[in-house]
Amino acid sequence: MQNKKFAGFALIAIALIALPIMVGIGFGNAWVRMLDFALLYIMLALGLNIVVGFAGLLDLGYIAFYAVGAYIYALLASPHFGLHWPLWAILPIGALVAGVFGILLGAPTLRLRGDYLAIVTLGFGEIIRIFLNNLNAPINITNGPKGIAGIDPLTIAGQPLTKGMDLFGFHFHGLYLYYYLFVILALLIVLVTMRLENSRIGRAWVAIREDEIAAKACGINTRNVKLLAFAMGASFGGVAGGLFSGFQQFVSPESFGLFESIMVLCMVVLGGMGNIPGVILGAVVLTVLPEFFRYWAGPAQQAVFGQIFIDPESMRLLLFGIALILVMRFRPMGLLPSARRKAELEHLAPSLDDEGKA
Amino acid sequence: MSALLEAINIGKTFGGVQALKDVSLTINAGEIYGLIGPNGAGKTTFFNVITGLYQRDGGEIRFDGVPLSLTSPHEVAAAGIARTFQNIRLFAEMSALENVMVGRHLRSRSGVLGAVFRTAATRAEEVAIKQKATALLEYVGIAAKAEIRAASLSYGDQRRLEIARALASEPKLLALDEPAAGMNATETAGLRSLIEKIRKDGTTVLLIEHDVKLIMGLCDRVAVLDYGQKIAEDIPANVQRDAGVISAYLGVPNE
Numbered sequence: 001m002q003n004k005k006f007a008g009f010a011l012i013a014i015a016l017i018a019l020p021i022m023v024g025i026g027f028g029n030a031w032v033r034m035l036d037f038a039l040l041y042i043m044l045a046l047g048l049n050i051v052v053g054f055a056g057l058l059d060l061g062y063i064a065f066y067a068v069g070a071y072i073y074a075l076l077a078s079p080h081f082g083l084h085w086p087l088w089a090i091l092p093i094g095a096l097v098a099g100v101f102g103i104l105l106g107a108p109t110l111r112l113r114g115d116y117l118a119i120v121t122l123g124f125g126e127i128i129r130i131f132l133n134n135l136n137a138p139i140n141i142t143n144g145p146k147g148i149a150g151i152d153p154l155t156i157a158g159q160p161l162t163k164g165m166d167l168f169g170f171h172f173h174g175l176y177l178y179y180y181l182f183v184i185l186a187l188l189i190v191l192v193t194m195r196l197e198n199s200r201i202g203r204a205w206v207a208i209r210e211d212e213i214a215a216k217a218c219g220i221n222t223r224n225v226k227l228l229a230f231a232m233g234a235s236f237g238g239v240a241g242g243l244f245s246g247f248q249q250f251v252s253p254e255s256f257g258l259f260e261s262i263m264v265l266c267m268v269v270l271g272g273m274g275n276i277p278g279v280i281l282g283a284v285v286l287t288v289l290p291e292f293f294r295y296w297a298g299p300a301q302q303a304v305f306g307q308i309f310i311d312p313e314s315m316r317l318l319l320f321g322i323a324l325i326l327v328m329r330f331r332p333m334g335l336l337p338s339a340r341r342k343a344e345l346e347h348l349a350p351s352l353d354d355e356g357k358a
Numbered sequence: 359m360s361a362l363l364e365a366i367n368i369g370k371t372f373g374g375v376q377a378l379k380d381v382s383l384t385i386n387a388g389e390i391y392g393l394i395g396p397n398g399a400g401k402t403t404f405f406n407v408i409t410g411l412y413q414r415d416g417g418e419i420r421f422d423g424v425p426l427s428l429t430s431p432h433e434v435a436a437a438g439i440a441r442t443f444q445n446i447r448l449f450a451e452m453s454a455l456e457n458v459m460v461g462r463h464l465r466s467r468s469g470v471l472g473a474v475f476r477t478a479a480t481r482a483e484e485v486a487i488k489q490k491a492t493a494l495l496e497y498v499g500i501a502a503k504a505e506i507r508a509a510s511l512s513y514g515d516q517r518r519l520e521i522a523r524a525l526a527s528e529p530k531l532l533a534l535d536e537p538a539a540g541m542n543a544t545e546t547a548g549l550r551s552l553i554e555k556i557r558k559d560g561t562t563v564l565l566i567e568h569d570v571k572l573i574m575g576l577c578d579r580v581a582v583l584d585y586g587q588k589i590a591e592d593i594p595a596n597v598q599r600d601a602g603v604i605s606a607y608l609g610v611p612n613e
Contacts, residue, residue, distance in 0.1 A: 192474050195473050195474055195476055196470065196473050196474065199468060199472075199473030199480070199484075200462075200463065200466050200468045200469075200473070200483075200484075200487070201468070201469065201470055201473055202473070203452075203456060203459055203460050203463075204460065204463060206449065206451070206452060206456075207449050207452070207460045210448075210449035210450055210451055210452065211447045211448070211449055211450075213411070213431070213443075213447060214443065214447035214448065214449065215449075215460070216411075216430070216431035216432050216435075217409065217411075217431050217432075217435060217440070217441055217443075217447075217524075218432075218435065218460050218461050218463055218464070218523065218526075218527065219432045219435035219436050219463050219464035219527055220432055220460070220463050221432045222432065228470065232470065
């Protein structure tokens with residue numbers, strides 16, 4: 001049993017190490033870059049999953065915490081203020097500040113639920129973006145819509161990851177190194193999420209999702225436990241944001257719009273709310289699929305019709321929408337629902353059929 | 359016998375409706391106390407006031423010798439009053455065992471750091487929570503169904519599970535809101551022996567019920583509410599003969 005488990009871990013580890021090399025050699029570095037983004041989105045989706053999936057609080061402004069993390073990194077490691085702090089110092093600060101923002105934005109919404117909560121969080125998300133857009137006067141903090149450029153690349157032990165590395169006669173492109181760093185942090189976040197899920201706090205979150213009044217009657221301080229969910233989710237977003245900032249070496253407010261929030265929410269819902277593997281799958285699918293369409297939609301039209309009727313960019317969104325509708329129609333609990341919910345669906349399906357026949 | 363819960367002149371209005379008017383009653387430690395009355399008499403309102411779900415407009419509550427000035431349900435639960443609900447409120451997607459484990463919330467302390475680093479204390483606490491929850495499922499007689507989703511349990515088992523979850527916080531007072539509603543005769547008999555067992559093991563029970571037979575057979579004392587006012591409080595045999603109670607239930611005969 002122990003050996004089998006170990007073999008499983010070893011297999012996953014080898015697959016995760018080999019993945020970028022295979023993708024890079026097979027499809028080119030653009031796709032490795034996408035893997036990097038997929039990992040950032042996994043971290044974001046896992047963070048949002050705590051709020052939406054576990055605690056059942058619909059948050060449409062989640063990307064704000066990604067923005068907070070990204071700007072913290074940008075301000076502390078760029079020529080903008082002339083600060084060049086190291087990564088290991090900035091990431092915890094980013095997580096902490098994002099967590100505080102999570103509490104600040106969560107506190108006024110504690111009494112809200114469902115649609116109302118969604119609208120208010122949507123507003124908060126926009127407020128953060130608009131602040132970032134306008135905080136260039138009277139004191140220039142965020143450099144406004146122009147964004148902050150020339151951000152230090154993620155650097156480990158004095159080595160900027162952008163430079164890449166030669167090892168075993170193989171040149172690891174910077175994108176590969178980013179991938180390995182992101183994988184380690186994503187695994188860390190997966191581990192934290194898993195441990196939280198099976199804990200007293202995790203059970204309290206699910207209890208609030210299932211029935212808030214009963215949760216209160218069980219002695220759960222729903223105010224604190226909800227704020228904890230907002231803070232934990234936000235801090236994951238803060239970490240992902242910091243990494244994004246050092247990866248892109250440029251941030252501007254337009255990266256943190258409503259569409260991004262909705263995208264991350266879709267990852268959580270599509271993959272399977274509350275189920276960690278589902279959320280990861282959702283994040284990967286929704287990062288890869290649109291890119292896949294982008295590469296494929298233009299040439300395909302060219303080949304069939306001899307010209308391009310629909311711009312691949314808008315086609316991409318169209319197909320994306322269709323894919324979402326299909327998933328909601330045929331797998332309403334998400335691609336990978338949690339085992340318990342899946343059992344319930346399978347239990348339900350035949351009885352519905354019976355009714356249809358009767 | 360010492361008073362566990364003293365409610366003094368409790369008042370509650372909803373808009374212009376006086377749901378409770380100067381209701382005073384005393385529940386002694388170790389007894390099974392029944393609260394009955396026609397529909398709309400204010401039983402559940404009183405219940406919700408006691409357990410902090412509603413804020414009272416007037417009056418005073420003393421619990422276990424100290425004034426209960428608390429305003430939120432989780433604080434009331436921490437003070438030692440656990441409750442069930444008239445329309446069962448379980449955590450539907452969680453297993454029976456997990457439901458009771460949530461009930462242990464008050465009796466455990468692990469936070470985020472303990473969970474993330476899986477400290478020795480947290481692991482020990484998790485084991486203890488699980489053991490206690492399993493024991494409670496056994497106590498109410500549904501141990502075999504520990505892994506079943508709460509929503510898939512039969513109605514009677516759901517009622518039992520709710521009681522197990524309430525007991526998990528080791529309350530001094532267990533407040534049951536119509537636990538026998540919708541139960542058949544066999545299930546009611548089983549519930550009755552469960553409530554007697556709970557009392558025997560040292561927990562005081564407050565019971566709202568419509569099943570008069572159950573109330574009369576089970577309770578040490580009974581209070582009757584009508585139109586938000588207490589019209590009787592006595593041992594069951596006397597309450598049954600009380601003229602005011604009879605007219606409240608059956609109406610006053612025409613002259």
